[in-house]
Amino acid sequence: xxxxxxxxxxxxxxxxxxxxxxxxxPNHSKTENTEIFNLIIDQDYEGxxxxxxxxxxxxxxxxxxxxxxxxxxxxxxxDYESYxxxxxxxxxxxDSVLNELxxxxxxxxxxxxxxxxxxxxxxxxxxxxxxxKMGSRLDGARKAHAxxxxxRDILDxxxxxxxxxxxxxxxxxYLGNSLSWVPFVGxxxxxxxxxxxxxxxxxxxxxxxAKNSLCWILIEKGEYCKADSLASLxxxxxxxxxxxxxxxxxxxxRSGRYNDAIPLAVRLIELSEIRNPxxxxxxxxxxxxxVKSYEYTGKGARALKKSEKILTTAVPDEFKKxxxxxxxxxxxxxxRITFQE
Numbered sequence: 001x002x003x004x005x006x007x008x009x010x011x012x013x014x015x016x017x018x019x020x021x022x023x024x025x026p027n028h029s030k031t032e033n034t035e036i037f038n039l040i041i042d043q044d045y046e047g048x049x050x051x052x053x054x055x056x057x058x059x060x061x062x063x064x065x066x067x068x069x070x071x072x073x074x075x076x077x078x079d080y081e082s083y084x085x086x087x088x089x090x091x092x093x094x095d096s097v098l099n100e101l102x103x104x105x106x107x108x109x110x111x112x113x114x115x116x117x118x119x120x121x122x123x124x125x126x127x128x129x130x131x132x133k134m135g136s137r138l139d140g141a142r143k144a145h146a147x148x149x150x151x152r153d154i155l156d157x158x159x160x161x162x163x164x165x166x167x168x169x170x171x172x173x174y175l176g177n178s179l180s181w182v183p184f185v186g187x188x189x190x191x192x193x194x195x196x197x198x199x200x201x202x203x204x205x206x207x208x209x210a211k212n213s214l215c216w217i218l219i220e221k222g223e224y225c226k227a228d229s230l231a232s233l234x235x236x237x238x239x240x241x242x243x244x245x246x247x248x249x250x251x252x253x254r255s256g257r258y259n260d261a262i263p264l265a266v267r268l269i270e271l272s273e274i275r276n277p278x279x280x281x282x283x284x285x286x287x288x289x290x291v292k293s294y295e296y297t298g299k300g301a302r303a304l305k306k307s308e309k310i311l312t313t314a315v316p317d318e319f320k321k322x323x324x325x326x327x328x329x330x331x332x333x334x335x336r337i338t339f340q341e
Contacts, residue, residue, distance in 0.1 A: 036068055041208070041238050043275070045076045063104045067119040070097045074126050079243065081281040081325070083133035085318050091130050098123045114154060118164065121150035125167070144171065162199065163209075169195030170213055193217070208234060215247045224255035242271050242282050249289050258293040265290035280319040284310060288328040291335055304339035307332045 032055075039048040049072055055065035073093060077086050098120060105116040128143030148171040151164040169192040176189025196217070199210035211230045218227035231247040238244070245268050252261035268286035272279040287310040294303035311332055319325055 033064075040072065040075055041234075041241055043079060043240070043242065045072050048072045061104070063101055063116055063119070066097060066100065067123075070094055070123065070126070074130075077130075080277075080279055081322050082319075083130055084321060087130045087134045091127055094123055094127050094130075098127070114158060114161070117150060118154055118161070121147045121154070122167070124150070147171075165195055166199045166209055166213070169193070169199065173217065212243070215244070219247065219250055219254070222254070224251040227251045228255075240271060242268060242279065245271065246282060246285060249286070253289050253293060256296075258297045261289055261293040262297075265293065280315050281322060281325055283313075284315065284319075284325045284328050284332075288331060291332055295335060300339045303335055307336040307339075311336060 032051075036048050036051050039045075039051065049069070052065045052068045052072065055062050056069065059065075070093065073090055077083060077090055101116055101120050101123070105113055105120065108116055124143045125147035128140040128147065130140075131137075131143065132140030148168055151167045151171075154161055155164040155168065172188040172192030173196065174189075174192075176187065176192060196210055196214050200207055200214070211234055215227045215230050218224070218230070228248055228251040231244040231251070234241060234244045235248065245264060249261055249264035249268055252258070252264055265286045268282055269290065272283035272286060287306055291303045291307045291310075294300070294306065311329070315325075315329075320329060
């Protein structure tokens with residue numbers, strides 16, 4: 001379950017959350033952009049929307065704010081795993097933003113032009129991810145390839161554009177892993193991984209981006225202690241960030257540190273329930289981690305009680321169809337039956 005789900009999850013974060021801030025800030029103060037960044041990290045999407053809308057109202061030609069408006073929506077979909085529910089709507093919005101940015105790019109020069117093309121590349125990756133999530137994997141792969149090619153071109157024009165290094169690193173890592181049997185292609189995975197580790201030294205917010213990408217890769221590779229350490233660095237600053245909290249909880253579960261996983265899962269459940277709307281994906285995952293930890297520590301009665309609680313909760317049908325949620329609910333149902341006998 002880990003490999004497929006978290007590979008797509010991580011790849012999505014790469015093209016969406018982690019590319020949502022430009023390399024430099026020539027048109028707006030760093031404080032303005034940092035405020036939007038902090039709201040997204042705190043998962044306050046409504047607050048982030050308000051700030052971007054204010055910027056667009058003040059200056060409709062602000063292509064940075066236009067891009068942020070799309071980034072907020074995609075980050076929320078990624079967070080809630082609501083592709084099957086909101087994917088088509090998002091892609092319509094993304095296409096409209098893409099067309100507008102392409103028109104703006106034709107009228108820009110220098111750094112502004114390069115940054116706008118950077119946004120266009122990232123939107124292609126975002127659309128590709130959403131298409132893949134909705135079943136159109138070939139179309140998604142084509143757009144991801146086109147996005148990576150554009151990022152390479154940006155890097156060729158400006159080697160100091162470190163954000164492009166990050167995206168190429170992720171693309172190379174997963175391409176190398178997927179086609180490791182092809183001569184010379186497998187080497188791209190290691191090259192991509194090295195680029196991602198090097199990106200930890202990038203200035204904020206790109207160091208956050210690198211931590212996020214690497215965490216999902218390390219979970220996938222079974223290097224749980226490293227994933228836990230990187231996640232902890234972010235949680236020290238943003239303790240309510242459920243993405244990194246979930247990474248810590250999963251790392252603890254997968255590494256057999258069940259007593260550590262239990263309070264982390266409880267916290268993930270609490271944060272999921274108080275969000276508006278409820279994050280059903282995180283809620284089910286939290287119970288999955290909690291029940292499994294209770295099971296492996298010999299606390300059958302607690303495992304039964306918690307599995308019954310989530311299984312009697314009215315999880316919306318559309319969220320039950322999310323692949324990892326469906327598998328986790330199946331496990332919880334089997335656990336309930338086992339401990340009822």
